[in-house]
Amino acid sequence: AQSVTQLDSHVSVSEGTPVLLRCNYSSSYSPSLFWYVQHPNKGLQLLLKYTSAATLVKGINGFEAEFKKSETSFHLTKPSAHMSDAAEYFCVVSEEGSSNTGKLIFGQGTTLQVKP
């Protein structure tokens, strides 16, 4: 069965410094992987997705993620944090064999704090 592990429940960075949010996945198949962001009292917004094309995926707001099959990782990065990046981030994998349903498996989330 697929699973997603977000290695840090809370990450704190200073504004202008790099962001790294770590995610490992488990899947028997070549997975589809995603990062979502949730700002306080808001819905979930798709940052980026990997669907077996390029291993380096660029998303919105300067975020990108690299799919590393050998490490079963899909870490999210951003060169320079902005105050508006403070939010909850979810790493997500699509369930095997579920391409006809859309079922997603969410990680537990990482809270990103950005200090001035």
Added chain:
Amino acid sequence: DSGVTQTPKHLITATGQRVTLRCSPRSGDLSVYWYQQSLDQGLQFLIQYYNGEERAKGNILERFSAQQFPDLHSELNLSSLELGDSALYFCASSVAWGWDYGYTFGSGTRLTVV
């Protein structure tokens, strides 16, 4: 505004009661998904409908039910509510089934059971 509308935004009710959460999908989307977000369980898939028919079921309790109407809006019914049902309930919609189409989340309904 994502285009997916969920009502109400907040709901406070007592144990044992029944509530209905409503979701209007983005215009043109035929598929609706329900997710539950709680502190201990995280985000869990509950159920999916496509063009009025149930397509997939996840960790949905028997006390919960859902349906999608001809105008494509969906309702999630929660009955015999327990304290542990307190959570944020999200609806998402997509053009069709399958992640390849991508989907859009609403801002959620926060349910508090007291």
